[in-house]
Amino acid sequence: MVCLGNICRSPLAEGILKHKANAAGLDWIVESAGTLGAHVGEPPHKLSQKVALHHGVDICQQLARRFEAADFERYDKLYAMSADVLEHMQEICGKKFIAAKAALLLNELYPGENRSVVDPWYDGTEPGFMAVYKEIEKACEAIVRKYRQVTA
Ligand code: 4NP
Numbered sequence: 001m002v003c004l005g006n007i008c009r010s011p012l013a014e015g016i017l018k019h020k021a022n023a024a025g026l027d028w029i030v031e032s033a034g035t036l037g038a039h040v041g042e043p044p045h046k047l048s049q050k051v052a053l054h055h056g057v058d059i060c061q062q063l064a065r066r067f068e069a070a071d072f073e074r075y076d077k078l079y080a081m082s083a084d085v086l087e088h089m090q091e092i093c094g095k096k097f098i099a100a101k102a103a104l105l106l107n108e109l110y111p112g113e114n115r116s117v118v119d120p121w122y123d124g125t126e127p128g129f130m131a132v133y134k135e136i137e138k139a140c141e142a143i144v145r146k147y148r149q150v151t152a
Contacts, residue, residue, distance in 0.1 A: 001013035001014045001017065001030070001031070001032040001033075001079050001081070001105070002032065002033050002034065002035065002067050002071075002078060002079065002080050002081065002085055002089060003032075003034055003035075003080075003081040003082070003085055003117075003119070004034055004035055004036045004081075004082075004084070004085060004088070004119065004121075005034045005036055005038060005039045005064065005121065006032055006033050006034030006036075006039060006040075006064035006065060006066075006067075007034070007039045007042055007043075007044050007045045007048065007064050007121075008044070008045045008047075008048050008119065008120050008121045008129070008132070009048075009081040009082075009117050009119065009120070009132060009136065010032035010033065010034065010081055011032055011044035011045075011048055011052075011059050011062045011064075012044075012048050012051070012052055012057075012059065012132065012133055012136050013032060013079065013081065013105065013136050013139075013140065014030055014031060014032035014059070014062065015052050015057045015058070015059035015062070016052070016055075016057055016133075016136055016137050016140045017030045017140045017143065017144075018030045019056075019057045020140050020141060020143075020144045021144060024144050024148055026144065026147065026148065029075075031075075032062070033064075033065050033066060033067035033068075033071060034064055034065070034066060034067060035066070035067050035085055035088035035089060035092060036066075036088075037066050039064045040064050040065055040066055041063055041064060041065075042063065042064045043060060043061075043062060043063060043064075044059050044060070044062050044064075045120075045121070045129075047120070047124075047125075047126055047128075047129040048120075048129060050126070050129070051126070051129045051130050051132075051133045052133065054130075055133065055137070067088075067089060067092060068092065069092060069093040069094070069096040069097075070096075072093060072096055072097065072098045072101060072102075075101070076101065077101055077103070078101050078102045078103075079102075079103055079104070079105040079108075080102065080103070080104055080105065081104075081105055081116065081117040081119075082104070082116030082117055082119065083104065083114060083116050084116075086102065086104060089102060104116065105117060105136070105139050106135070106139055108139045108142045108143050108146070109135075109138055109139045109142050117132060117135060117136060118131070118132060118135075120132045
């Protein structure tokens with residue numbers, strides 16, 4: 001799960017997908033990273049922590065790290081929260097970018113529409129973070145449904 005800072009959107013996506021995969025009995029390794037280096041080592045934004053806890057998902061122990069090209073070797077699927085993030089990932093990886101492994105998260109929910117998860121960092125309000133949580137949650141539900149069918 002990749003966003004810009006790895007403090008607002010992708011920590012939520014990591015926490016939510018881990019939670020849903022566990023509940024579905026799927027043995028997945030789910031992690032997150034950011035394409036910017038600005039917040040490396042920081043915990044998730046207070047409002048990401050708060051809206052996650054409100055839904056029973058604890059992301060307080062996460063620490064931000066920077067996305068790197070080697071992540072394409074480590075993971076089977078890499079979800080970008082937004083189009084600018086996907087572009088950054090391509091810039092960072094160059095020839096190591098594997099298009100078949102990368103996707104916009106919301107294309108799991110709205111196939112082919114190339115929608116981006118709005119970045120709540122700029123608005124900075126709890127309703128903004130709550131709306132982002134709900135959207136990411138729906139996308140994660142779609143992912144678990146899809147792969148549970150494949151592996152069943
Ligand atoms: P995120 O939000 O990508 O969802 O973690 C942001 C956090 C920080 C910044 C940008 C986006 N920043 O520019 O510092």
